[in-house]
Amino acid sequence: MNFVNIKSGSKGNASLLLMNESIILIDYGMNKKDLVNTLKELNKEIKDIDYIFLTHSHNDHIKGERFIDVSKIHTLKGIKNDLIDNSHYLEINNKYSFNDFEVEIIKTYHDSFYSIGFIFIDKITNEKLAYITDTGYLDVLTLEKLKNLDYYVMESNHDIYYLLISNRTLTLKSRILSGIGHLSNDLSSLYLKDLIGRNTKSILLAHLSEECNSNELAISTLLDTLKSNNDYYINNDIDINKLDIRVLSQYEETWLK
Numbered sequence: 001m002n003f004v005n006i007k008s009g010s011k012g013n014a015s016l017l018l019m020n021e022s023i024i025l026i027d028y029g030m031n032k033k034d035l036v037n038t039l040k041e042l043n044k045e046i047k048d049i050d051y052i053f054l055t056h057s058h059n060d061h062i063k064g065e066r067f068i069d070v071s072k073i074h075t076l077k078g079i080k081n082d083l084i085d086n087s088h089y090l091e092i093n094n095k096y097s098f099n100d101f102e103v104e105i106i107k108t109y110h111d112s113f114y115s116i117g118f119i120f121i122d123k124i125t126n127e128k129l130a131y132i133t134d135t136g137y138l139d140v141l142t143l144e145k146l147k148n149l150d151y152y153v154m155e156s157n158h159d160i161y162y163l164l165i166s167n168r169t170l171t172l173k174s175r176i177l178s179g180i181g182h183l184s185n186d187l188s189s190l191y192l193k194d195l196i197g198r199n200t201k202s203i204l205l206a207h208l209s210e211e212c213n214s215n216e217l218a219i220s221t222l223l224d225t226l227k228s229n230n231d232y233y234i235n236n237d238i239d240i241n242k243l244d245i246r247v248l249s250q251y252e253e254t255w256l257k
Contacts, residue, residue, distance in 0.1 A: 001122040003129060003151065003256035006030050006038050008206045008248035013061045013133065015153070016049075018042070020100040020124055025052045025072075026131055028064040035064065038253055051098065054079055055108070056115035056134060076105075078114040092116060093141070100124065106142045108135035111180040119145060128199075129153065133206045136179040138191060148197025151256060153248070156189070156205040156222070157182035158212040166212050182207065185218050189225035196226075198237060202244040202256060215247040 002018040007030045014030035016023060016038060023044060028035075032046075039045055052068060054075035055061060073080060074088045074096075083089060090096065095104040102121040109115070117132040129151040132138070138146070146152075163173055163184075176182050183191075192203060205218050226233075226240045233240055248254050 001120075001125060001127045001129065001151075003153070003204075004038060005153070005204065005206070005248045005254045006034050007250055008133070008254075009208060009210065009250035010060055011250045012063065013207065014064065015131070016042075017120055017129065019120065019122055022050045022098065022100050023048055024101075024120070025049050025068070026118070027055055027061040028052065028068050029059070029061040030064050032064065032067045034253075035067075053103065053118060055117065055131075056110055056112040058110075058112055058134070061134075076114045076116055079112075079116070090116070104145065106130075106132075106145060107139065108132065108142075109137055109139075109180050110134045110182075111175060111178075117142075119149065127151070132183075135183060136181040137183070137187065143191065143195065146191075146195050148199050149195070150199050150201050152192065152195070152200070152203045153206050154188055154192060154203060155183040155207045156185050156213070156218045156247075157207050158184050158209045159214075159217050159221070160184050160186060162217075163209070163212040168211070182209075185213065185221040186225075189222045192222060193225050193229050196238065196240070196243070200238075200243065202246075204254065204256065205245070205247045208247060210250070218247055219245055 004016050006014040012029040013027045015026040052073045057079050071084045077089045090105045092105050092107045100123050104119040106117045108117045120129045128149040130149050131153045133155040
């Protein structure tokens with residue numbers, strides 16, 4: 001399993017997951033040039049993408065639809081209602097098996113008609129990657145499923161203080177802070193504190209706000225939160241110092257490995 005994020009943030013969101021022989025596109029909120037350039041590094045073209053998984057229908061996740069093969073899209077009915085193949089409609093809490101991977105559909109909470117996240121499972125190595133972005137919170141059932149995975153792509157959108165003192169409207173601030181908004185650094189870090197385990201290798205923080213956050217702040221919040229739980233990690237043979245913790249960018253690709 002390998003993963004490359006092409007874009008992450010309000011300007012666009014798209015990632016490629018490389019699962020043995022399969023090439024998976026997660027969201028398609030990018031321009032054609034960026035997608036082509038990333039695929040070129042793999043000696044691949046857009047036509048070589050095998051599967052496309054869509055989290056929700058906001059423009060920063062779907063604006064590249066005009067140059068992808070829509071027949072390869074898998075998502076919830078309600079996120080996209082015009083899929084050519086009805087078997088491509090997914091259901092929350094179900095697990096689906098493909099050639100060399102499985103994917104479990106998990107519920108997220110965002111101010112779109114519907115939104116989802118994913119747990120991708122490599123059938124050969126059994127490595128698991130969670131993809132969680134654009135959600136106001138995570139429910140208990142979802143959190144249980146997310147424990148002790150190998151890789152986390154987890155939203156860490158804003159610092160609450162910097163959001164509150166920003167020039168954004170009160171309506172927008174309230175939306176972002178709501179249960180159908182975006183995960184703050186604090187809430188994302190609290191979730192991750194309880195989720196990571198012996199299997200965890202990497203945490204990639206996603207969808208950072210340019211105005212109300214910074215790479216340094218998101219990472220330091222997570223590290224401080226993890227260190228507060230250090231006795232538990234030591235007792236359970238979890239070395240947080242070995243974790244690969246990075247931030248995804250709106251402007252350049254980020255590779256997992």
